[in-house]
Amino acid sequence: MSFKNFKCVPKMIFGRGSFADLDKVLGEERKAEEDFVVFLVDDVHQDKPLGGRVPVKAHDLLIYVNVDDEPTTKQVDALTEQVQAFSKNQPVSVVGLGGGSTLDLAKAVSLMLTNPGGSAMYQGWDLIKNPAIHHIGIPTVSGTGAEASRTAVLCGPVRKLGLNSDYTVFDQIIMDSELIAGVPTDQWFYTGMDCYIHCVESLEGTYLNEFAKAFAEKSMDLCREVYIDDHAEKADKLMMASYMGGMSIAYSQVGACHAVSYGLGYVLGYHHGIGNCLAFDVLEEFYPEGVAEFRKMMIKHNIVLPKNICKDLPDETIAKMVAVTKSMGPLWDNVYGEGWEEKVTDEMLTKLFRRI
């Protein structure tokens, strides 16, 4: 018998306005004159106030990244090469400032700077050999749990799969709820639902233990305070919900919704947040209470999901999604436990996709 030895983020700053401490935090990493930092910043912040507040020094490298599409292994490799072309030395830190996609890019680049051969080689579990460059995550959208997780999810040549390793985990996160103030309602909702769904999948899963349960239950309570009660401190609460949801799945596993959402996302390119919502909305047989509460939240926030996306797609497109979804073994094991292979049939999954 052997238990998971869970690596988590060792240093955290929490609080409104705490982004201003980034310069001080980086100061502890900058030791020699030539030391430089790489900032990967979501390009929605370019020419916005936050862009101007990034504490870039003269010899640092600031790259605005576009995450209109989900991050890919190609994008990671190109960014890594850009950093390597910039200096023959390694940066002392890689900072990701943005939503889950940007944070995952920062994690992946910090790993690829020390692990040669291209990121597609490392999609999977514990394939990373060498420690990453020091890396810092600063969310500007909350819900994915990317700030807390040991993965960086990338679309690769063959599949969408994360770089899962202890080295992937951020060395430092800064949770400043002021930064998530300007997020458009749709994105705020979809990304927050990623967190809510993490909790449902964790709590209803066979991998659950009291560690994961305590985090998921609290995260879910916080989601309710944000999306049902419209709490005055909802930005801070959503930030904590996201972190705790991430802590929960790190010691359990996601489930049916993420499996279906990965298939949908990989084939049709839907972003993770909305992809999860589209998938979750047809999973009432898996998660009756969770889906009912989710629909209540959608109504409260006037969220209308696109309809009939898959209804008329060619059979081979559906088959491709079914194949990706079916390949997510650990997720289905978490849903059904032993013998999941017999329950996850092409027929069952095809029916689900046709309803999306």
Added chain:
Amino acid sequence: MSFKNFKCVPKMIFGRGSFADLDKVLGEERKAEEDFVVFLVDDVHQDKPLGGRVPVKAHDLLIYVNVDDEPTTKQVDALTEQVQAFSKNQPVSVVGLGGGSTLDLAKAVSLMLTNPGGSAMYQGWDLIKNPAIHHIGIPTVSGTGAEASRTAVLCGPVRKLGLNSDYTVFDQIIMDSELIAGVPTDQWFYTGMDCYIHCVESLEGTYLNEFAKAFAEKSMDLCREVYIDDHAEKADKLMMASYMGGMSIAYSQVGACHAVSYGLGYVLGYHHGIGNCLAFDVLEEFYPEGVAEFRKMMIKHNIVLPKNICKDLPDETIAKMVAVTKSMGPLWDNVYGEGWEEKVTDEMLTKLFRRI
């Protein structure tokens, strides 16, 4: 404006039976032939099944420690010298196996092996200069939060005060609820109440933020499941409550109960758990709801606190306790906020002590 950069335990194992993984975890630290580990084990486990399960190798050092009294700087210095006499090399890890006192001893020894001059020099905040030896905490009693905290509380020549630093934090903890099965009811109750009181003090304090709040609220819910609902999974839940309570105060602060308890403990030698209960029971004006629920829990578990301990003590003994209690500035700042100095009078504290 500057925020706390909170260092937390980076690696955690949780689960019934996970103590068996300790050998594997230590294997990653043992690199050279001569590498050795120091085990500090609460002597209640000597000649008990758990004592026999400690994965000691031929050239390791196993020391059974006595914690009938609260740990002292003298005890830490003597243990450190014992390790130094054992080998001219440093150990690759220091493992603490026991309750909060034993865990604090392990933290303190791991620090004193790399920071010369004796532990009394480092009682305070951020006085530690050098990183500690790798250290692992394995609680066999739950509630203190010592597994999660950045302090090792010691009675020194002048006062009871912790070695507070980022280096104090364990590198690894193992939370195996099987280990807390044999704890006597009184100790189980008093130590668990340390956790409950952490939550009350955190939630009612001026230092509270949403990070500390989320952890304290969940920890308190778990305490209720343990001490009121008598939940079937209460050992696992208490372990999580303790961890989360520790996480909460790490990002906020304790309050009036710990201040009074420190005075009581330093002068009369009461252990931290029962000291807190004695103090909390006279603090209904500070924490009316918390104290009411605490008394309900005492009744449920047939806990009867000693009475009239301080009633007839000489004035100078009370004055000594008052002085220690009054000196806990940050705790009173958490209780009252700015201007606390005017509110924490000798008269008020003397009245409280006379009621214990």
